[in-house]
Each structure stands twice: as structure tokens, then as C-alpha cells.
Amino acid sequence: MDPKTSHADRVLEATRSASAAARSQIAASWHRSVQKHGLDPNNRRAPDKIEHAALRERLEVYEKFMMVAAPRLDALYLLVGQSGCAVLMTDTEGVILDQRMSDADTPAFESWGLSAGANWSEEREGTNGIGTCLTERRRVIIHQDEHFHARNTGMSCIDAPIFDENGQIVAALDVSSARADQTEAFNRLIGAQVAQTARAIEEANFRAAFSAARIIVAESSEADSATLLAVDSHDLVIGATREARRAFGLAGTGPLAARPAADILGQEDGPTGFQRAERAAVVRALARADGNVSQAARQLGVGRATLYRRMKRLGLHET
Structure with a gap:
């Protein structure tokens, strides 16, 4: 490929290739961006941003989820923030709901459109970490010129999807860097941490739901x-x-x-299921009563003689 060929030309050439999309997931996303979403890789407009009132409404919907996620986002930022990275959380539509970035880096990220309320769906921004992660429902690393829009080729985005307690995608977790010297090897290291954090959020959210x-x-x-x-x-x-x-x-x-x-x-079940449950209940009651049958009987709400008969039938001894 001619090094003087522009990024937009490379993108459009790939979308015209009948086999490129089949060979490359990036090319497949570029193809969607052009053919399905009608985007232009040379478009220089800033990402769309929803109004403050609309952002507040989305945050209210995500309030419980964000409470669970917040400490895990903080921990992730402590690991990657010093290297000039931002940590972002979006909803299912690619709208940024929460962010972690240093004061020194904030102007740079905001100039890229990486701030709360910005819409980074693939439908609006083409191939990018957040939007492509949500579209393909998988972990992605979109490194610099793998982005669709030419204006986004200076950044690297590492993302993982998060699924809720009903198995449905609920958010994308993103770490973005606008450092020109960011390497693909470093992206992979960050990607492992992003995946681990996404899993921790998913697990904590599931435990809270149940x-x-x-x-x-x-x-x-x-x-x-x-x-x-x-x-x-x-x-x-x-x-x-x-x-x-x-x-x-x-x-x-x-x-x-x-x-x-x-x-x-895949555990054994069948006619003895109730017997096993009864035996377990009697054993627990005896353990709580330190082997005192009278006390265990009171816990179970039965007479002492009844408990003795049940113990004999279940093969339990007073000792």
C-alpha cells in the first residue's frame, strides 16, 4: 500500500473489496460504517452529544448499576491513569455515562469528544472501541488507524462488554489513550485488565440482583x-x-x-431427594444443638420421640 494514500482512501478501498470484510473484522466494521450507516471517513465533525437533561435521565436508569461499577472503575483508573489513559463507561447505545481521567489529560480527551454525554455508537462514529464492542458484543482493541474516521486515528481504544443478570448487554467498559507512542503490545496488557474489570462488575451486579x-x-x-x-x-x-x-x-x-x-x-436426584433434604435438616439441627436431641426436636418443631424415629429411619445415631 502506498504510504501516501490517505486513511479515508484506505478505508474506502477496503469497503469496496469483496473479500476484505470476510478476512478482517476491522474491514467488516468499516464496511458496516459505509454501507449500513452511510458514514464518510473524512467527516471532521465532533461526536454528537446528548443534552444534560437526557444524560441525567440515563444516569437515573443506571443508578444502581453505576453504584456497583464505581469502585471497580476507580481501581482500574488507578492502574492505567498514570499512563495517560481515560476510563469510560457507556450505556447500551454507546453514550458515555461516567469517566475517569486526570485534570491534565481532560482537555485532550474532551477535544477528541471523549466526555460524558458523547455518543460513540458505531452508527454515529463508525469503527471505534465503544461502538464496535457493543455492535459485535465482544472485547475489542481499535488501535489508531483501525478507527473509521480519520480524525480518530490518533487514539487507541480498548473495550469489553458487560452483561446484566438477564444475560443482556448493559454497558461497554472503555480505556482510551491519545498517546502517539501507544503500542499494540501495551494495548493487549491493558485489554487483559479491562476484561478482568468488566468481569468483576458483571459478577458484582449479578450478586446485587440476587x-x-x-x-x-x-x-x-x-x-x-x-x-x-x-x-x-x-x-x-x-x-x-x-x-x-x-x-x-x-x-x-x-x-x-x-x-x-x-x-x-448434573447431581443425582429422584425418589431419594426428599430423604436427603430431610436428613440434611436433621443433621443441621443436631449440630446446632450440640447433639442434644430434645433441643434439636424443638428447633424442628417435632416431638422428641418423633425425631428419634426419623433419626432411626435416616440411619442417624444420637452420638
Whole structure:
């Protein structure tokens, strides 16, 4: 490629290629930007920004989520802020809701349009970290001239999606840098931390949504996603993260129909299920009573003789 070819020319050439989009995810995003969204890579206008009243309304909708996310955003900023990076959180439409950046770097980021209320959806800004992450529902690194608009080629954006307790995408977590010397290797290091933070926010949000349930952490091949199940007092699974839904073959999105945890986790169940539950209840009562059968019977609301009969049937001894 001729080094004198402009960025816009390279973008448009890639979108005209029948095979480029199939070979490259970046080219596929460029193609969407031109063919689907009708954008011009030479457009120099600043990103659209919603009114303050509209931003307040969005923040109210996200209030609980942002309370959960805030300390994790702070921790991420402590790691990357000293290197001249900004930490941003958006809603599902790519509108920036919250930001962390140094006072010294704020003018530069605001000149790029990276500030609360700015719309960085792929529909409006073409290929970029926030918008492409939300469109493709995956982690992305958009490094400098991988951006669609020529005016954005000086920045690097590292993003990860965050999914809510119903398995639906709820936000994008972004770390952006406008440093000219930012390397792709450094981007990958930041990307690992962004993914870890996104997982922490997703997990904390899930636990908050099912605060009254028992949370089971399951194994998964996907290390960057939280694999959690929420189980109620009846041992019914009532919630699952997106990765848990995938791992256990549950509905991809929406509230779950309650199902026995044993069915989902592959544990033995059947005619002895109630017997096992009864045995566990008796064992717990005896443990709380330090083996005192009379006291355990009072806890269970049965007579002492009844408890002795149940213990015999369940194969439990007074000792």
C-alpha cells in the first residue's frame, strides 16, 4: 500500500473489496460504517452529544448499576491513569455515562469528544472501541488507524462488554489513550485488565440482583466471563450469568424459569431427594444443638420421640 494514500482512501478501498470484510473484522466494521450507516471517513465533525437533561435521565436508569461499577472503575483508573489513559463507561447505545481521567489529560480527551454525554455508537462514529464492542458484543482493541474516521486515528481504544443478570448487554467498559507512542503490545496488557474489570462488575451486579439467593460459582472455559448461578432457598436456580447460561444450555437472555439446581448441575436426584433434604435438616439441627436431641426436636418443631424415629429411619445415631 502506498504510504501516501490517505486513511479515508484506505478505508474506502477496503469497503469496496469483496473479500476484505470476510478476512478482517476491522474491514467488516468499516464496511458496516459505509454501507449500513452511510458514514464518510473524512467527516471532521465532533461526536454528537446528548443534552444534560437526557444524560441525567440515563444516569437515573443506571443508578444502581453505576453504584456497583464505581469502585471497580476507580481501581482500574488507578492502574492505567498514570499512563495517560481515560476510563469510560457507556450505556447500551454507546453514550458515555461516567469517566475517569486526570485534570491534565481532560482537555485532550474532551477535544477528541471523549466526555460524558458523547455518543460513540458505531452508527454515529463508525469503527471505534465503544461502538464496535457493543455492535459485535465482544472485547475489542481499535488501535489508531483501525478507527473509521480519520480524525480518530490518533487514539487507541480498548473495550469489553458487560452483561446484566438477564444475560443482556448493559454497558461497554472503555480505556482510551491519545498517546502517539501507544503500542499494540501495551494495548493487549491493558485489554487483559479491562476484561478482568468488566468481569468483576458483571459478577458484582449479578450478586446485587440476587442478594437473597445463594450464589454458585461454576467452572467455565471462558476465563473472562463470570459463570454464576443464583439458587433460592428451595434449591431452584432462579438466575444465571450470560456465560453460565451458555455453559449449562439455559435460555440466552431474559428471566429464567426456575429449575432444580440438581437438574442443571448434573447431581443425582429422584425418589431419594426428599430423604436427603430431610436428613440434611436433621443433621443441621443436631449440630446446632450440640447433639442434644430434645433441643434439636424443638428447633424442628417435632416431638422428641418423633425425631428419634426419623433419626432411626435416616440411619442417624444420637452420638
